[in-house]
Amino acid sequence: SSYYYYNIVAVSATSGGSVSLSGVANATNIEASSASESSDYYYHSVAVATTSGGSSSYYYYNIVAVSATSGGSVSLSGVASTTNIESSSDSKSSYYYYNIVAVSATSGGSVSLSGVASTTNIESSSDSKSSYYYYNIVAVSATSGGSVSLSGVANATNIEASSASESSDYYYHSVAVATTSGGSVRVFGVANATNIEASSASALSDYYHIVAVAATSGGSVSLSGVANATNIEASSAS
Structure with a gap:
């Protein structure tokens, strides 16, 4: 439960570098921050905990659940x-x-x-984004033995991996994705219960226009070159 997180640490990538985590156990938070952050920033930081022990901290509502596949690892790069x-x-x-x-x-x-x-949540957003925005999330499931990958994301991006057992009302939780200037957004390896929405940074949070997309057996769903206000949802044919 959320009271578990008590080991707080600041992590900063060197200029032009990246932060990478692999082989993590349960209940691990990592936060990258700039070196210019003041000392009180540690209240807005990350919990790193082994599977034993824990205590309460009020800050941990801007976090994400990430689980490595069996025998695998979780890696994140290019973070600021x-x-x-x-x-x-x-x-x-x-x-x-x-x-x-x-x-x-x-x-x-x-x-x-x-x-x-x-149970994986990832959100890319500008520092100026208000906290209420973080309720817009998306369900993404990797195919059996596969993985989920997202690249070229800009501000205001939410991605969540969840099991296919999520109920249909879950599809109201969508995600804002904005391409970089002249770039594109691509997601592949997705299975059931996948929402993707591209929108401008100024778009409202109530994204209701979505579409069902199902990959063929053993296939994948790919999106590139999307413009503003685009929703894509992968679901089973049933």
């Missing part, structure tokens, strides 16, 4: 400031999906996540 990552067990209940994370790509860079299993 305001980045939280948490690895947790699949036993987390559905309410946990409100715990998400802010991820910003470095200038001219991109954010990439691989090896994720169920």
Whole structure:
């Protein structure tokens, strides 16, 4: 449960570098921040915890659940400031999906996540985004033995991996994705229950226009060159 997180740490990538995490256990948060952050920033930081012990902290509502596939690992690269990552067990209940994370790509860079299993939230947003925005999330499930990857994301991007058992009302939780200037957004390896929405940074949070997309057996869904206000949802043919 959320009271578990007590080991707080500040992580800053060197100029032009990146932050990478692999082989994480349950309940792990990592946050990258700029070196200019003041000392009180540690209240807005990240919990890194082993599977034993824990105590309360009020801050942990901007976090994300990440689970490595069996025998695999979780890796994040190209992150800048305001980045939280948490690895947790699949036993987390559905309410946990409100715990998400802010991820910003470095200038001219991109954010990439691989090896994720169920219950994964990732959000890319500008530092100026208000906290209410973090309720707009999306369900993404990797195909069996596969992975979910997103690249070329800009501000205001939410991605969540979840099991196919999510109920249909879950599709109201969508995600804002904005391409970089002259760039594109691409997601592949997705299975059931996948929402993707491209919109301008100024778009309202109530994205209701969505579409069902189902990959053929053993196939994948790919989107590139999207413009503003685009929703894509992968679902089973049934």
